[in-house]
Amino acid sequence: MWQAYSVMQSLVMLEATWEADLLIDADALAAAAFNMEVEMAALQRTIRPFLNTTAGRAITSMTRDYGIGADVTIDTDFIRELLQAQESRFAADVSATSVRGIRDQIAEGIARGEGHYQLRERVLAYYERQSEWRAGIAAQYESGTAFEAVREALAMRQGMTHKAWNDMMDNRVEARCRANSNVGSIPIDQPFPSGHMRPLCHVACRCWCTYSAE
Numbered sequence: 001m002w003q004a005y006s007v008m009q010s011l012v013m014l015e016a017t018w019e020a021d022l023l024i025d026a027d028a029l030a031a032a033a034f035n036m037e038v039e040m041a042a043l044q045r046t047i048r049p050f051l052n053t054t055a056g057r058a059i060t061s062m063t064r065d066y067g068i069g070a071d072v073t074i075d076t077d078f079i080r081e082l083l084q085a086q087e088s089r090f091a092a093d094v095s096a097t098s099v100r101g102i103r104d105q106i107a108e109g110i111a112r113g114e115g116h117y118q119l120r121e122r123v124l125a126y127y128e129r130q131s132e133w134r135a136g137i138a139a140q141y142e143s144g145t146a147f148e149a150v151r152e153a154l155a156m157r158q159g160m161t162h163k164a165w166n167d168m169m170d171n172r173v174e175a176r177c178r179a180n181s182n183v184g185s186i187p188i189d190q191p192f193p194s195g196h197m198r199p200l201c202h203v204a205c206r207c208w209c210t211y212s213a214e
């Protein structure tokens, strides 16, 4: 589960800021309630096991599908770099969203004349809702994205030149996914019609890429 620890800690600072009767300013309070560095480090630690597991599965799938990647592990440099870049991007995106959300919650609390206790409850409730949402994102979207990124990296390393987008061919497939599938085989360095180089192209995307040397 996601840890609300850093925010809980920071809320002590929020109360101190409030009681010291400093500027009653949403930006200042949001900054006091949220330690960006601690939060980003916690987010990276939390998503790492998801990405490592997925990357291992992706390597195995390429060995099974194409007979490649048997010499690669999740600790091979180019895989490790790829996963670290995704960890950092995820942590930066989620932290930025949280800061905006917490700032909005505090601004709303101030506008309603709430005291620091109510404000604290409001921020914690927001953070809990966010945590559930992020756990879902980590398990589905980020894992799916890592799976496809690792497969692509192995295909390129092997000198494969073409790729094709595959969808689940049921009525839940979105139009942009189907449009990507419909173009068939394209050069590996070209984007699909949706603008994506590979799946996933939205949070609930279930698509995958196949590769070939033509």
Ligand SMILES: [Zn+2]
Residues within 6 Å of the ligand: 167, 174, 177, 199, 200, 201, 202, 204, 205, 206, 207
């Ligand atoms: Zn899709």
